[in-house]
Amino acid sequence: MSGLTDEQQHAWRSLMLATLVLDGALDRQSQRDGGMPHAYYKALVLLYETPGRRLAMGALAAQLRYSLSRLTHAVASMEKSGWLRRSRSTDDRRVQFVQLTDAGIQTVRHVSPLQATEVRARAFSRLTAEQVQQLDAITAAIVQGLDSPTS
Amino acid sequence: MSGLTDEQQHAWRSLMLATLVLDGALDRQSQRDGGMPHAYYKALVLLYETPGRRLAMGALAAQLRYSLSRLTHAVASMEKSGWLRRSRSTDDRRVQFVQLTDAGIQTVRHVSPLQATEVRARAFSRLTAEQVQQLDAITAAIVQGLDSPTS
DNA sequence: GCGGAATACTTGAAGGCTCAACTAAGTTGT
């Protein structure tokens, strides 16, 4: 309340509401079509797009902005489901590599277009091309200032 | 991937990243300053702004876009913490009213300005006034089409 | 090359969220 202008406050609440609903929709969609939470699916996609489809836990966590603990639990669960497997680096035996399996690749290929459809239906079908550019610029500006104190 | 333009995909990922980090920051802030998750704090704020500081479970859930189940768990926990109390309606004995307590009011008043500072630091300090308007319009358009199939 | 600090990740407990099943109370049709 105090400290934000009316416009800021209204935009803030609208943003929180929009993301609450988007996240909910995406999570239900991931669960339905892929049998996993959306947060897990994002990890699979990142691996899928990585050359070799393999990353160390730390690198994966950093790119996803997940805590290492969260990722450890997630990877353990996804390994049980067969979408990926872990292997210790021989080079530095503290690091664990996470490798996407064939089953994981198939799952990404299956879920990906369904996800895109959902995102278009929920978000982009309602926005102009100009608004997409604006949204990109706005969110990029916010992401920019992460973990840097404040302006 | 398929089905989204490059611009859409880039904006989408940026949005997911921005909201992931914003939610995380707000949650840590709510936990630190108010001793509760941000989702709980939002319920307190809504009650705070409601005349009489009292709402039925269903009305509260609808405005927050929470499931009734989620809200039941949340309210049970917040009642234990003393921020609100429940009372059955005598009019229709299925409905439960949720009333903010004095302790809840104090908590909202304490957390609110700290929250605003956090939001400004993380988000609005990086945006122009024009971008705030744009963000409002964009998120409003997304929220607009909720629970309506698709365009 | 040894002791201490740093790095990379894991673990377990506690709490929040979802989903499906359930209870209780009001409404409707006949």
Added chain:
DNA sequence: ACAACTTAGTTGAGCCTTCAAGTATTCCGC
């Protein structure tokens, strides 16, 4: 007035995330 249906909310199990603490390995200074 009674059965069937609907509405309002609760419950419990299971999974996900966080947080604090722990393990294992490597790096650094001397």
